[in-house]
Amino acid sequence: MMRRLFKTIQWKMVVIYMLLILLAMQFIGAYFAREVESYYINNFSEALNAQASLLASLLESDLRPRDGKEPSAEQNRQDIDNLINNLVKINGANVQVIDQTGTVVSTTEDKSTIGQRTSQPEVTVALLGTRSESMRIDPRTGARVKVLVLPVKGDQIVYGAVYMMASMEGTYTTIRKMNGILATGTMFALVITAGLGVVLARTITKPIKEMTKQARLVADGDFNSSVRVYSDDEIGQLGMAFNHMTLRLQEAILQQEEEREKLAGILSNMTDGVIAANRNGQIILFNRAAEEMLQVRMADVLRKKRTLADLLSLPPEEEMSLYAQEEPLFIEMRLPNQEEVILRVTFTPLQHDSGKKGGIIAVVADVTEQQRLEQQRREFVANVSHELRTPLTTIKSYVEALLDGAVDEPELSNRFLKVTMSETERMIRLVNDLLQLSRFDSQGVRLHCKEADISRLLRYAADRFSMFSEQQEVQLTVDVPNKLPPVYIDLDAINQVLDNLLSNAIKYTSQGGTVVLSAKENRSQKRVQISISDTGIGIPARDLKRIFERFYRVDKARSRGQGGTGLGLAIARELVQAHGADIEITSEWNVGTTVTFWVPFAQGGNAG
Structure with a gap:
């Protein structure tokens, strides 16, 4: 608590002020104590010197030897005793009078020393004519005393000495009292200073505390309060500047939030994926479209700190060249759901004002379908050109042969004309199929649906191909119940579907093989399921997913030999899907193929 208290500016200022x-x-x-001590000690010494000098001058006549009539020794000693006793009453000093032989003549304390010679060195020095003074500790009382010895002399003759020893404890007691008064005054001054310091510090720290509190509120996003300004001094100006800064910061944050919301709205609604990475290539943002394209979640990518090169499966050598990539980059990659896609990625490097490398923005577009359609378009143009060139070349060859004289040979000319007729019919079928698909693409499939008897329709289709199957020596079998629920279909469209499927099944089944036309109802799904199975050459697994593409053939040479255009299955799928139904193929190479499609019940249809 105390440590935290003394960390505040207020208490730091108070402590510094007090210190x-x-x-x-x-x-x-x-300085005061030293001067007081010096004053009192000097005053004491001067007073003692003055009294000693006075006593020495008064004792000169008593200690000087006389030639005439002299007072008795007893009377002389009595005068000296009276003199020093009166002096003791004045300053309380211990006084001894010593004659020129070093014998104590009179004393104020121990009378037994009178008549004895003194051995004190100060007295010896004084009897030689030199005054002596010193400070010492009285061994009897332990008090500090001042010792002063003055020679008594006249006419440059020393007659004796005055020994004075005065206690200085009174003087030091006075000095201690003075120091005590000074210490007490210092304590009172410190208390008053502390109070004034607290008041002064509060006037400075109170606005600072309010600004600190306001700064925390601003950091938490609260811009509704402001700092109270108490004065126009520097702290008041700081408070006004802080309030102005808060207002400008609020405006800047609101503007930034608006821009962020706009940017977030734009990114969320973009059909292209947008990925942002920092200068180290680590991803920091991407939008919902990018999540859907790449089948990843932004939270997982950010948590794993994945890089742009890692996310797009770029090789290491291309990672450093992203900042120099000017043209869009096409990337083939496999998604987590095992789907293969083609992405077009456009990289836009970001540069700081200082010219240093910043982050990078990648705009990702899924062009898988676009590339597939472009490939199909190229293949379609190539296939149409090939399909038309082949019969035209044949027709041209036979016509040239006829013009060269073959027309004069009836048998040869008839054979050439039959081939020419066959190739012409093939081109007509191709053009009709192309026109039909073109109409489907531009106008959609237009159906004229009505309620129909599917059993009768299937048997009629089988009858149409019975002669063709006999010619191919293929057994055509019909497995259709007599009573099936009525269906809602376009008769011409379904007839065309059956014609294409039965024709393919019979053409691609070897002699002695079997083709089965079957149908069954599915009441739970309210539809009739139609299947055409054969024991023909089958379709390899790799070709099944492309079998409904236009001009796609498993065995191109054999397909052309059978007179096919490569558009039958594509037309069949368009017609079936236009009924809201679907068609699928299952096949096994050299075993056989089954094509299945379904048509919906008529409204309220049920078995008769």
């Missing part, structure tokens, strides 16, 4: 005052008082007190 300054205390330091000043210490210097003043030390």
Whole structure:
């Protein structure tokens, strides 16, 4: 608690203020104590010197030897005793009078020393004519005393000495009292200084505390309160500047939030994926379209700190060249759901104002379908050109042969004309199929649906191909119940579907093989399922997913030999799907193929 208290500016200012005052008082007190002590000791010494000098001058006549009539020794000693006793009453000093032989003549204390010679060195020095003074500790009382010895002399003759020893404890007691008064004054000054320091510090720290509190509120997003300005001084100006800064910061944050919401709205609604990475290539943002294209979640990518090159499966050598990539980059990659896609990625490097490399923005577009359609378009043009060129070349060859004289040979000319007729019919079928698909693409499939008997329709289709199956020596079998629910279909469209499927099944079944036309109802799904199975050459697994593409053939040479255009299954799928139904193929190479499609019940249709 105390440590946290003294970390505040207010208490730091108070403590510093008190320390300054205390330091000043210490210097003043030390100087004052030294001067007081010097004053009292000097005053004491001067008073003692004055009294000793006076006593020495008064004792000169008593200690000087006389030639005439002299007072008795007893009377002389009595005068000296009276003189020093009166002096003791004045300053309380211990006084001894010593004659020129070093014998104690009179004393104020121990009378037994009278008549004895003194051995004190100060007396010996004084009898030689030199005054002596010193400070010492009285061994009897332990008090500090001042010892002063003056020679008594006249006419440059020393007649004796005055020995004075005065206690200085009174003087030091006075000095201690003075120091005590100074210390007490210092304590009162410190208390008053602390109070003034607290008041002064509060006037400075209170606005700062309010600004600190306001700064925390601003950091938490609260811009509704402001700092109270108490004065026009520097702190008041700081408060006004803080309030202005808060207002400008609020406006800037609101503007930034608006821009962020706009940017987030734009990114969320973009059909292209947008991925942002920092200068190290680590992803920091991408939108919902990018999540859907790449089958990943932004939270997982950010948590794993994946890089742009890692996410797009770029090789290491291309990672450093992204900043120099000017043209879009086409990337083939496999998604987590095992789907293979083609992505077009456009990289836009970001540069700092200083010219240093910043982050990078990648705009991703899924062009898988576009590339597939472009490939199909190229293949379609190539296939149409090939399909038309082949019969035209044949027709041209036979016509040239006829013009060269073959027309004069009836048998040869008839054979050439039959081939020419066959190739012409093939081109007509091809053009009709192309026109039909073109109409489907531009106008959609237009159906004229009505309620129909599917059993009768299937048997009629089988009858149409019975002669063709006999010619191919293929057995055509019909497995259709007599009573099936009525269906809602376009008769011409379904007839065309059956014609294409039965024709393919019979053409691609070897002699002695079997083709089965079957149908069954599915009441739970309210539809009739129609299947055409054969024991023909089958379709390899790799070709099944492309079998409904236009001009796609498993065995191109054999298909052309059978007179096919490569568009039958594509037309069949368009017609079936136009009924809201679907068609699928299952096959096994050299075993056989089954084509299945379904048509919906008529409204309220049920078995008769």
